[in-house]
Amino acid sequence: MSISITGIAGFIGSNLAKILLDRGESVIGFDNLCRGMMSNLDSIIGHPSFTFEVVDLSDIDAYRSALTAQHVRNPISEVWHFAANSDIPAGVANAKVDYRDTFMTTFNTLVLMQELGIGAILFASSSAIYGDLGNQSLTEDIGPLFPISNYGAMKLASEAAISAALESHLQRAYLFRFPNVIGIPATHGVIQDFIRKLKATPGNLDVLGDGTQQKSYLHVEELIDAMLYVRQHACDKLNYFNIGANDDGVTVKFIAEAVLEQVAPGATISYGQGNKGWVGDVPKFRYSIDKLSNLGWQPHLGSAQAIRKAVTQIAQQECGQ
């Protein structure tokens, strides 16, 4: 039996693949290589238990051909569906990006799982499904759910489609609601953005917003550890968990200063106005991980530690420092 990972060449998919292969699993990976990069797979290409195929999962005929061929060769027991648009502003500018790359890839995955009789899905959902609920603690059962970005909307739409599929053909689903995940190989995100800005204009860092925007951050290594823990210990038909740091997060100002300290100690920081970085960005939220803690998993790093670790790693990735 093998495990399928969609979006395998992305930041989280590629990290997950390495760990599953290390654990002795057979892994079949799919990616359209739009945002994911082949270089993220350098360390596993050639592994005897790893197969990779370039395919656009929003094209159901191409996806069907690829998935069926792999399933016949080595039956797939579960799909880790991580393919998605990861660029929130791109989806705000053009709603079709999230529709195609996040929602349609999920919908097609469910259709093909039904056709092929694959029973278990593990889905990369997001804290963005909660929208802007102000200072309320975001527990998994909170409502109402009004996402403020197409990114969040299409993640919620995907959750809804998975939920409905459980009533007809799907055997089991895991919805992992990610916070901001950091680490390497970084493909996007605030740390990489700051480092690249400083490479372009070394003396000053321009920050969108006033720097008070506060979020919690989780390191990708911990995220994967948490997902594998949930996969092993939660056994409802529908399992849904926030995954995150056990704190209220750090500010953009903290991140900007951590980046400067690492890559440009003498530089200045210029802040903008307002506490929303872009349309669809949630200014501040309190993310509850009580459900995950009750299941027995806790992160080792707080948001501040995760940021410092990721800044060091991403600076090395970007600058060879």
Place this chain on the structure above:
Amino acid sequence: MSISITGIAGFIGSNLAKILLDRGESVIGFDNLCRGMMSNLDSIIGHPSFTFEVVDLSDIDAYRSALTAQHVRNPISEVWHFAANSDIPAGVANAKVDYRDTFMTTFNTLVLMQELGIGAILFASSSAIYGDLGNQSLTEDIGPLFPISNYGAMKLASEAAISAALESHLQRAYLFRFPNVIGIPATHGVIQDFIRKLKATPGNLDVLGDGTQQKSYLHVEELIDAMLYVRQHACDKLNYFNIGANDDGVTVKFIAEAVLEQVAPGATISYGQGNKGWVGDVPKFRYSIDKLSNLGWQPHLGSAQAIRKAVTQIAQQECGQ
């Protein structure tokens, strides 16, 4: 200025169109006539303020041509988006039905509203977005939202897309979460189903499930009254309301007996097993309309009265009785 109604040839759309025309509005209607019927528009075709066009709203190019032409002729101020799959079991059998007819029609409507600068949408959402939350009172802010039918999933996906659109281009949205709506012209639903079964086999009515399934019902005349009330009195950017009868509903057994009393007094009723009529059907729920009541609107008919009124109307429609 004119008002656009999608799905205008359906049960609710056609009733809404009549009332808006009676109030002196200009109405532009779209329908693909898959489930909607031209006969539902008999009384308004030819009205000087009414325009109707057959178009498949899941085909964005066709939809763009039709909407743009109408908007140029008579600028559209708001869209009442009622086009959707209304056949829940059809969407369980084939997820693409709800995807195409419910979600894609919403997504395309939002894309075109952005292109044409139309700012207000009024959306026919559903109690099905709540899934099966057991005996909890379904208030608008409840969570988690895990629909158990593709119908509910694609209504929730549509709400999410509308919510995100409010952050970029949309000016105002109304989400009306419908319960079971009854009345004429009936195109589907339990009353019509029972009457048609009795026409086919007059001596006995076969009921799916054990008859204990309980739901609340609202007459379409009251539904439209409620929506127009909310349109006038609620003025947040995002307005979302349950609309329903102010009671816990009536059982399938009650409906079966009301139908028999009206159309086949001597017939017997045979019940099946279990309290779910079909996959994706929510067996029982308590629907809160406190938010609507607090805004100042109350239904005049309880579920039982609405059922009796609709049985009489639908029997007349189906049998000429």
